[in-house]
Amino acid sequence: xxxxxxxxxxxxxxxxxxxxxxxxxxxxxxxxxxxxxxxxxxxxxxxxxxxxxxxxxxxxxxxxxxxxxxxxxxxxxxxxxxxxxxxxxxxxxxxxxxxxxxxxxxxxxxxxxxxxxxxxxxxxxxxxxxxxxxxxxxxxxxxxxxxxxxxxxxxxxxxxxxxxxxxxxxxxxxxxxxxxxxxxxxxxxxxxxxxxxxxxxxxxxxxxxxxxxxxxxxxxxxxxxxxxxxxxxxxxxxxxxxxxxxxxxxxxxxxxxxxxxxxxxxxxxxxxxxxxxxxxxxxxxxxxxxxxxxxxxxxxxxxxxxxxxxxxxxxxxxxxxxxxxxxxxxxxxxxxxxxxxxxxxxxxxxxxxxxxxxxxxxxxxxxxxxxxxxxxxxxxxxxxxxxxxxxxxxx
Ligand code: ADP
Numbered sequence: 131x132x133x134x135x136x137x138x139x140x141x142x143x144x145x146x147x148x149x150x151x152x153x154x155x156x157x158x159x160x161x162x163x164x165x166x167x168x169x170x171x172x173x174x175x176x177x178x179x180x181x182x183x184x185x186x187x188x189x190x191x192x193x194x195x196x197x198x199x200x201x202x203x204x205x206x207x208x209x210x211x212x213x214x215x216x217x218x219x220x221x222x223x224x225x226x227x228x229x230x231x232x233x234x235x236x237x238x239x240x241x242x243x244x245x246x247x248x249x250x251x252x253x254x255x256x257x258x259x260x261x262x263x264x265x266x267x268x269x270x271x272x273x274x275x276x277x278x279x280x281x282x283x284x285x286x287x288x289x290x291x292x293x294x295x296x297x298x299x300x301x302x303x304x305x306x307x308x309x310x311x312x313x314x315x316x317x318x319x320x321x322x323x324x325x326x327x328x329x330x331x332x333x334x335x336x337x338x339x340x341x342x343x344x345x346x347x348x349x350x351x352x353x354x355x356x357x358x359x360x361x362x363x364x365x366x367x368x369x370x371x372x373x374x375x376x377x378x379x380x381x382x383x384x385x386x387x388x389x390x391x392x393x394x395x396x397x398x399x400x401x402x403x404x405x406x407x408x409x410x411x412x413x414x415x416x417x418x419x420x421x422x423x424x425x426x427x428x429x430x431x432x433x434x435x436x437x438x439x440x441x442x443x444x445x446x447x448x449x450x451x452x453x454x455x456x457x458x459x460x461x462x463x464x465x466x467x468x469x470x471x472x473x474x475x476x477x478x479x480x481x482x483x484x485x486x487x488x489x490x491x492x493x494x495x496x497x498x499x500x501x502x503x504x505x506x507x508x509x510x511x512x513x514x515x516x517x518x519x520x521x522x523x524x525x
Pocket of ligand 1: 338339340341368411412413414459460461464465
């Protein structure tokens with residue numbers, strides 16, 4: 131067995147999976163929530179065994195990680211006898227700026243690099259660093275690999291990633307488009323290449339979940355994506371506005387008497403389909419409400435769909451045509467209504483889907499009979515991608 135632990139540390143949470151890379155099977159997974167907040171809880175499941183639930187105060191990521199180790203090595207419900215059985219740890223890291231175009235084996239230099247981008251990923255990068263430091267302290271001698279959400283997008287050409295602002299802002303402060311969900315877009319791309327047995331493809335990958343983004347991928351390389359300097363740009367999301375005129379932002383600040391921090395929080399947490407509908411950020415709730423005649427819920431869905439369709443058109447132009455459109459993420463994988471609506475009226479791109487196939491579950495080929503573009507549903511697996519990258523670098 132070749133055990134790799136995958137860690138996704140958020141500001142107050144740690145999600146983890148233990149994967150046996152000999153067969154790419156999940157041995158155990160879990161979640162610690164509310165770290166440093168009242169009501170902290172760990173939920174752990176070793177495959178085939180009963181859950182472990184631990185409710186106790188966990189002051190920081192270090193304490194939380196100690197609980198994760200306890201659960202993983204629990205004599206009865208754990209997955210390993212000792213942490214020595216784990217060969218490497220892979221960490222999801224949000225922002226790798228321009229420095230990290232590939233996953234990196236962690237050393238002090240890499241940690242310093244991740245620290246450099248705290249300003250651009252203020253909620254995530256500090257948590258990612260804490261996750262890495264905690265593993266280094268609690269699992270000495272075991273290699274750690276950082277896998278960046280931004281790395282896959284580093285192949286974008288300058289004319290795609292630069293904003294139309296004075297060049298000095300880029301030169302002096304690295305203000306540009308970075309893009310996120312890179313691990314997912316890369317995983318989807320690789321699955322498509324494997325499925326179709328070729329790499330010379332023009333692909334639009336649609337990762338639609340709580341956060342959503344599209345990527346335009348040519349011959350395996352990302353040439354454009356919808357997210358920007360931060361994950362706020364692009365599509366309308368669960369609670370994020372996506373693209374908005376910057377002058378609307380300063381106008382909102384004036385009208386609602388908001389500070390810069392307040393308006394960023396307004397655009398990140400109170401906007402998107404939640405803000406439009408006033409119902410929910412969850413698409414199951416939105417569709418239920420729309421079916422009962424809630425017009426704002428329907429409007430929110432229409433806006434979500436329209437923005438995706440617009441970007442599919444834009445990316446088809448950027449790619450000079452499109453061979454594959456693929457859906458992934460909680461919405462992309464489960465919501466046939468959204469998939470079908472996003473692709474309606476794209477006959478001019480020779481895209482159509484098979485309505486029966488679109489009702490299926492899991493990995494699907496939903497290409498319509500007369501469609502020249504392959505339309506696929508590819509369940510994403512960021513943890514597995516991180517584990518593969520970790521294995522490749524550390525073992
Ligand atoms: P994250 O971006 O946090 O990884 P996910 O990719 O898991 O999130 O997506 C979560 C979202 O997926 C939920 O908010 C919900 O809107 C949507 N979702 C999950 N299951 C379904 C479903 N059966 N039908 C429609 N939407 C769904």
